[in-house]
Amino acid sequence: MPNIGPEHLKPLSEFKYLNAENVSRYRLIMRVFYENHMKLRYWLRPLDVHGAVLHTGLIQDYTLEQCEQDLQVLHEWGNLECQQDKAKSTSIEEFKKKRFRYQMTAAAVEIERLLESLKRVQGYGGELDAGPLETILQRLRDVRDRGTQMPPAEAFALWKELQDRFRKLHENAVDYYAQISSTKAEALMQTAAFLTFKEDLRRYLQRFALGLQQFGAHVEGMLRALPAETVEAFLERVTRGEMEIPNLEDARDFDERIAAHREEWASFVAWFMGSDSDESEVVKLERATKEAIGRVVRQALALQEQARAGVSRRRDLAYLAQWFMRLDSIEDAHRLGAVVFGLYVPRHFQGEPPRSTDSADCSMWEETPLFRALSPKTRGPRQRLVISPVRDRAVQKAKALEAWRASQASARGLERRWLREGTFAISDYERLELEDRELLLQWISRALARPNHRFRHAEGFQIRVELPPKGDRHHISFPDGEMEMPNFRFHIRREGP
Structure with a gap:
């Protein structure tokens, strides 16, 4: 987190x-x-x-x-x-x-x-240097070999160097990738000037990727091999070395300081080893480096292709035309065309045309051609749409409105019938209809959503639902099956004049 x-x-x-x-x-x-x-x-x-x-x-x-x-x-x-x-x-x-x-x-x-x-900021800056990884690996070896016997002052100095190298590696890499992903870098990659230092940039990124692969795995292996007792003893010595430096503004005690160092160590380990739900930052950094190399190469190839597209090929085509003119037969011209131009992009049409013969010796060129109509892909005139007349649906609308009014009247009649019941419990009934179940469950839901378990009905009645004693339940039969529910008690009384 x-x-x-x-x-x-x-x-x-x-x-x-x-x-x-x-x-x-x-x-x-x-x-x-x-x-x-x-x-x-x-x-x-x-x-x-x-x-x-x-x-x-x-x-x-x-x-x-x-x-x-x-x-x-x-x-x-x-x-x-x-x-x-x-x-x-x-x-x-x-x-x-x-x-x-x-x-x-x-x-x-x-x-x-x-x-x-x-004032001095002109861009993201940053650099890709795997050197801090080598220093981090050396300091971790010192922790492994002498972490439990190291003097507190030396342990604190080693801890500061370890954190500084780690912070420098992370911040410089993040800033550099932000630099080559900025709009200014994108604009530069679209110009021919990018080709002059394309190769230097590719080698620079590749060298950093190799450093990550070489030292990143070593650091991860070193962290996995470090015993927890050694790490804890080293952090205690780091904390004691920090407390030896008088600091009037830092009033934290030993426990608060070592807890902060444990969190820093956990972040340091997660950066190199990752977690169960996320991969390590070293892997992400390596992937970002490879993606940057691929983007640089692709952009350079696109610029080179664009440069070639603008070159006139008139002389080459004139020489090729003379070559074709010197040939003696059309077969030789076909062979030369196949070598120079290659195969044209084919178009495949799927279908099962009716065959005029079932003979296996009959060539496809002897078959009757199959004609298929193709729709144009241009922005020209499209196929005329079939216009259908507007139909009069007044009768269907009247029937739907009549059915809706009937359902509303039936729902109001059902509510009025239950409102006349006054006080009743679920156990007073052995069988109910589906409409009754829907209405009673709706009342129970509205009442239980309020602190006093009561609500006011639109007809002017107050409905209160009394919770049953613990374990008091009742079975009710419905047309679609049986239902077991708590034995709620309803109290219905009319309010107002």
């Missing part, structure tokens, strides 16, 4: 400043904080921020009061941390003014880094 929880449904207020009403002011302020953050200047006063904004010259008529309001809004959205600046207070009045200084939150720093990286 994907790692999706309720936290993924909540809005992120930290991103509001990117599309707010005063987006230019907010983004400029956050950029000032980010530039100072990279220079190890974390806490800034409103006066410092206001001066830096005016120094850029991008915003005119920007007052200190507006700057303080913007800083407070960013603090409410979770982009800035606020702390009272007590060092600058020289009197009680200044202390009561609550001058603050601000610092970027961790989420705001990551957002600015994301915006910085988005």
Whole structure:
């Protein structure tokens, strides 16, 4: 199952400043904080921020009061941390003014880094490199050989390298296949320029496919051979090595950390080994590589055929015509035509024509021809359709309406007969008709669908169905058989005047 929880449904207020009403002011302020953050200047006063904004010259008529309001809004959205600046207070009045200084939150720093990286994005990027697979295989061998005796710090470093290589392999491959499947790549494959690097692309994809086949199977075999005790001991040492690093923002205990590492290891194993309901990502990646190679080859062949189609064959045809003219007999011309042009595309018609003779020595060319009419496939005039007159169905409609009214009257009469019964139980009857069964079951269904087991009929009656005691059932005969059902009791009374 994907790692999706309720936290993924909540809005992120930290991103509001990117599309707010005063987006230019907010983004400029956050950029000032980010530039100072990279220079190890974390806490800034409103006066410092206001001066830096005016120094850029991008915003005119920007007052200190507006700057303080913007800083407070960013603090409410979770982009800035606020702390009272007590060092600058020289009197009680200044202390009561609550001058603050601000610092970027961790989420705001990551957002600015994301915006910085988005400037350099020109495509999907990515690459196909089987090298991380070889490194992953080596690290798994270390886990197998020394996983239970490895120092915690070394185990944590190995775990980080293993996860980094795994993430790099997956993300680069996904991005690269997205790149060659984009509309820009599709447009490039339609041009003649694609033929210049077609072979390089094919070799590149083929080399990656061979790397997947070579190292992917080894990694899968290594994971299957790893004992569960070794993996558990290694994850415990990884967790202890992680907890040796002081981290003020991560307050998780040992059990929470090792549970997170177990989930990461399970995802890592499923990527290479798959599950009972789905195949591994290595197999999917290998299949995608082979499909990409086939698509590249097919597109290149199509472009080459298209290029050949535009070449004039006048000289070749003129030489061939002279060759035909030099032949002495029609038989030789037939042989040459068969060699040059081959067989024409035949058309087969299925049928059993009447034969004029049953002799096996009679050739098909001596038989009487069979004529069949073929419908044209052009957009020309089609066969004229037979127009049928509109028939008067008034009599049939009148009969159907009369039958419907009779059935409605019979249903109303049946309902009124049962409504006059007042209070009755299923056990009061030994045999009923099919219409009675349909009506009673309908009433039971409507009543049991309500909490008080009662409903109001269109005729102004209130119908309540009483549940029978446990085990109280009754057999009723119908024209189509017998039916056993609980012994429901009906209470019918008229409401209103």
